Amino acid sequence: MKKTISLVAALMMVSGGVAAQSFDDAFNAQRGMYGKGHSFTFEGQTYTTDHPEEVAAAAEANAANAEALLADAKAMYADVLAVDFGWTLTKGLLKSANKALEAGDFRKSMQLSARAQYHSRMGIAQYHQSQQEWIMAVPN
């Protein structure tokens, strides 16, 4: 396991339950006001307004990290496709990330993988959220 990659909060990965919702609200509000890299507290813990993917992309730019990030991004893309909520631009990002990796541009590869992973994470969150929310759009 590559220790160089650390992710922000377990809660960020879990986007379906009620607790995750309020963390997301706090995160989004803080990020909206202060931008990236800002520290805030939520329920006694300190977090930063960085998406886990952004943190991962900021790790040391080397082959091992770039490969690991790309693998993670591909895995999450497979997950989002499995629930039928993939986004169309993700595949292209993964392709570009791979190309950059092969060309030795690790930083670029990591950033592209990070974006791709963010897409997929958002798609999975979308899937969960839609289960509860779709009914609200129905006219009655």
Next chain:
Amino acid sequence: MAKGILRAKAKAKGDNTVVKIMAKHAMETGNRKDKSGQKIPAKFIQTLNVSYNGKTVMETNLGTAISKNPYLAFTFVGGAKGDELQMTWTENTGASATETAKIK
């Protein structure tokens, strides 16, 4: 008799006649390529002229800028219900034909 490529509707309206024509034609420019990469040969309507009582009422030069199944509509002064229009078209390949339409 073979069905022509032109579908026409002509209507007398007072002193004028309103004509609408749709041609069933691929209008191949000659630049498109098929699946094997070969250019599809050019085949398009070059001219389409409509005449009434021996006089030309509309003359068109179509060509490769006009897309598939061209649709034209125009009005000319004259024409009466029951009379006929002569529509003649020529193709870049040399093919040509004349079809008729009744004014309603």
Next chain:
Amino acid sequence: MKIIKSLLAGASLALVASITQAATSGNTLASVDPEADRIALQSFFQKRFPQVPLDDYVNGIYALDSGSREQWEEIEEFPPYEFDVEEGEVLFNTAFANGKSYADCFANGGVGIRQNFPRWEDSQGKVVTLELAINQCREANGEKKLGWKKGKIAQISAYMAYTSRDNVFDVQIPNDEAKAAYLDGKQSFYTRRGQLNMSCANCHVAGSKVLIRADLPGPALGHVTHFPVFRSKWGNLGTLQRRYGGCQKNVRGVPQKAQSEKLRNLEFFQTYMSNGLVVNGPGARK
């Protein structure tokens, strides 16, 4: 900070089971009421556009917008799908290699039956759309399937729709399994997807006749009655399932496969919503 790489793969999905159990009431198999849904959708549009008669909704956006209606009426004088209907008729009447033909697969020889599709087929345990029935007919008679989105299948479907014009849509939901398929389609219609996070309803219910760039989305009521459609953007005839994929791509969502269970259920829901309106396919749209 924990290193949580392990969460990336499966754990987030572990929550899926518990969340789907918590479906809100009123939209479960026990409580969904298709007829009430249909009436509610009609009321929504009648309140929103009080001058538009119900029957006119088969004309989509042209029932709501006079400017584009004028252009459309002129196009309909020489409908761009005319040639496709002619070709569709020829295809429909051409026998298979084994001597049988489409007429042998459909009630009433396949003429004037468009309004009964999609139908819940108990023997198959699924929703059967008209195009699915066409391809099932082909395969049952030793022929290869046609592509789902355009070309010959659209032409045959167009001819069959044309022979059914003015027949009233009458999609049936005979049992609970069919109802489950209906509910699935309903959920799909109202679910946001894609990077743009939009549902069908965003554009076609709330957003109907609201400019999206240079286009006006048509109303969900009567949405599907005119398919297959000659879309000017395509320059040719295409099926409803083709349009579904296109719309999903428009919101940057990976499209679901044509005639997949999800999209057949969606078509089932949408057509049920148009029960009471007439078949007017094939149609011409921008």
